[in-house]
Amino acid sequence: MSKVKTTFVCRVCGGTSPKWQGQCPQCGDWNTLEESVVENKAATGRFQSLAADGAIKNLSEVNAEEVPRIPTQMEELDRVLGGGLVPGGVVLIGGDPGIGKSTLLLQALAKLSETQAVLYVSGEESAQQIALRARRLGVPTAKVRLYPEISLEKILLALTAEIPKVVVIDSIQTMFTEALTSAPGSVAQVRECSSQLTRFAKRHGTSVLLVGHVTKDGAIAGPRVLEHIVDAVLYFEGDTHSSFRLIRAIKNRFGAVNELGVFAMTDKGLREVSNPSAMFLSQHAEPVAGSCVMVTQEGTRPMLVEVQALVDDAHSPQVKRLAVGVEQNRLALLLAVLHRHAGIVAFDQDVFINAVGGVRISEPAADLAMLLAIVSSLKNKPLPAKMVVFGEVGLAGEVRPVQRGQERLKEAAKLGFTHAIVPKANRPRQPIDGMTVISVERLDEAVAAAF
Numbered sequence: 280m281s282k283v284k285t286t287f288v289c290r291v292c293g294g295t296s297p298k299w300q301g302q303c304p305q306c307g308d309w310n311t312l313e314e315s316v317v318e319n320k321a322a323t324g325r326f327q328s329l330a331a332d333g334a335i336k337n338l339s340e341v342n343a344e345e346v347p348r349i350p351t352q353m354e355e356l357d358r359v360l361g362g363g364l365v366p367g368g369v370v371l372i373g374g375d376p377g378i379g380k381s382t383l384l385l386q387a388l389a390k391l392s393e394t395q396a397v398l399y400v401s402g403e404e405s406a407q408q409i410a411l412r413a414r415r416l417g418v419p420t421a422k423v424r425l426y427p428e429i430s431l432e433k434i435l436l437a438l439t440a441e442i443p444k445v446v447v448i449d450s451i452q453t454m455f456t457e458a459l460t461s462a463p464g465s466v467a468q469v470r471e472c473s474s475q476l477t478r479f480a481k482r483h484g485t486s487v488l489l490v491g492h493v494t495k496d497g498a499i500a501g502p503r504v505l506e507h508i509v510d511a512v513l514y515f516e517g518d519t520h521s522s523f524r525l526i527r528a529i530k531n532r533f534g535a536v537n538e539l540g541v542f543a544m545t546d547k548g549l550r551e552v553s554n555p556s557a558m559f560l561s562q563h564a565e566p567v568a569g570s571c572v573m574v575t576q577e578g579t580r581p582m583l584v585e586v587q588a589l590v591d592d593a594h595s596p597q598v599k600r601l602a603v604g605v606e607q608n609r610l611a612l613l614l615a616v617l618h619r620h621a622g623i624v625a626f627d628q629d630v631f632i633n634a635v636g637g638v639r640i641s642e643p644a645a646d647l648a649m650l651l652a653i654v655s656s657l658k659n660k661p662l663p664a665k666m667v668v669f670g671e672v673g674l675a676g677e678v679r680p681v682q683r684g685q686e687r688l689k690e691a692a693k694l695g696f697t698h699a700i701v702p703k704a705n706r707p708r709q710p711i712d713g714m715t716v717i718s719v720e721r722l723d724e725a726v727a728a729a730f
């Protein structure tokens with residue numbers, strides 16, 4: 280028997296190297312080479328364009344009619360997709376195991392099946408398991424076509440026979456094509472299967488939803504090129520200890536990114552949360568030190584999030600800096616700004632920061648809230664009750680304006696907040712009912728105003 284030849288493939292760029300190296304010779308990334316089987320059978324017709332073929336013409340001659348979208352009728356999912364699925368569009372949904380990807384897609388497909396031809400291809404669960412789940416979810420199943428299969432060739436045959444409008448592939452890492460000898464889930468297999476499915480989608484106007492596993496460090500397993508092949512990449516995230524699940528667009532060729540869909544996991548599956556603005560606040564009977572409420576803006580919707588800080592004497596020379604839900608590096612930077620521009624030192628303190636409810640805040644508008652929560656914990660003095668804060672803090676100690684300041688303030692006022700500390704440029708032109716706004720230009724002014 281001939282020995283199977285292997286090569287090393289980069290997980291990021293898909294480049295190859297005959298032997299293992301710490302650094303990918305093509306893209307220069309470290310620790311990304313993985314062993315995979317050398318393909319000796321060159322599949323024909325593998326390298327075709329993903330989009331339909333065409334001739335050269337003027338852009339103005341191209342028929343640019345808006346194609347009608349297919350709403351999934353789950354408003355939160357539609358919001359992230361930019362208004363619904365696009366015929367011929369390929370969406371990749373990534374997330375930790377057990378977060379609810381299969382549940383969400385089964386619910387969406389069941390709703391869609393009332394108006395569209397749909398197919399659920401599962402390589403992870405048996406037909407019986409899926410039927411049991413559907414029964415538990417209480418969704419209509421009469422028109423949901425189901426195909427437990429992992430061979431891409433068989434799936435493509437079934438797709439060509441049925442031509443469904445919407446297909447779910449759960450998950451892309453379990454699928455394999457016979458054209459390649461490497462195992463399902465390997466870089467080559469994932470790339471090849473998704474290209475073939477994408478080609479099918481474009482040719483037949485079928486909308487394809489691919490489920491993708493994530494690796495330990497949170498990226499979708501398989502080559503990064505996968506994210507370039509598909510039209511939209513959504514991430515399903517949330518704290519496994521809380522019932523809230525957030526779905527976020529990382530890339531979207533048909534809509535805005537950074538739109539956020541919010542769900543709650545219940546015993547009857549995922550329930551949409553259409554008004555999430557008060558979801559990430561914890562209830563304190565009395566104001567507590569180290570807590571600061573900020574207004575974050577995710578896409579078109581403002582949300583109130585409580586940022587908590589705990590600052591405590593360090594008992595070892597190696598101080599701890601831990602951030603959950605906000606960026607760790609940002610924390611180190613803000614502590615330096617706090618020292619330099621507000622004269623508050625924390626170099627001998629352990630600092631822990633947490634955004635309540637498992638939410639992840641990526642915008643710099645959280646800076647001021649993080650700093651005020653830290654100062655509050657350090658001084659062991661609560662911030663005034665019913666106060667919200669937002670603003671980006673620069674390295675020079677200046678408080679910079681953020682987008683959509685007015686909307687953030689209005690949302691806070693709606694939820695009963697009465698005071699706000701905001702950047703000077705975000706000061707409302709007309710007073711907001713029931714809201715006293717303090718506008719600041721520098722970090723030390725904000726600290727003085729808060730305490």
Ligand code: TYD
Nearest residue numbers: 376377378379380381382544545546547548
């Ligand atoms: P699942 O959709 O299988 O996750 P994924 O496909 O992302 O791996 O979700 C499984 C989890 O969801 C499981 O831990 C139980 C929970 N769950 C509920 O709480 N309620 C429900 O109605 C269902 C179907 C699942």
Ligand code: MG
Nearest residue numbers: 380381403449
């Ligand atoms: Mg699953």
